[in-house]
Amino acid sequence: MEKYIALLRGINVGGNNKVSMPQLKVLFEQAGFLDVITYINSGNIIFASENANEAELKKQCESLIHNGFHLKIPVTIVSAKDLSDALNNAPSWWNSDEDSKHNAIFVIPPVTAEEVFEQIGEMKPEYEKVDYYNRVIFWSAPIKTFSRTRWSKIVGSSVYDSVTIRNSNTVNKLLQLVK
DSSP states (O other), rough: OOEEEEEEEOOSSSBBSSOHHHHHHHHHHHTTTTEEEEEETEEEEEEEOOOOOOOHHHHHHHHHHHHHSSSSOOEEEEEEEHHHHHHTTOOOOTTTTTTTTEEEEETTTTOOOOHHHHOOOOTTTTOOEEEEEETEEEEEEEEEEEEEEEGGGGSSSSGGGGGGEEEHHHHHHHHHHHH
């Protein structure tokens, strides 16, 4: 049985798209997922499933949320193995400077990391560092010049609805919880 993380995009932000984590946990358990854990209020659900088809798991999770909360929330599914591989292949600069923000941008299929790079454009090397491994884009920028980065503009871009962002602390905790 494989372990997965469902990353929900855009829930519980500014009072919008409210999703109760305890209620979501119950919905996942009722759907037959095992070892269900939620982590913080931003939509991180760890679970085990015999179904190894991530596209089917994505559809099932989105359906659970729609039926349980009447919300259409994009979800991306990341296997424990894929998260571990991504973090093992993260650039050495990612999560290494305490005066910088370090984010992992998870690309929601069918969009690819290459398409996100194409839409956002070249990074500004004087203000940020960006690299990727598979569907995870690693991005770091000093806090004091964060607003000058090109990648901070992802929020208003055409690909913003195709990604979900987690900070390095959350991503590292998810890896601990999924092991």
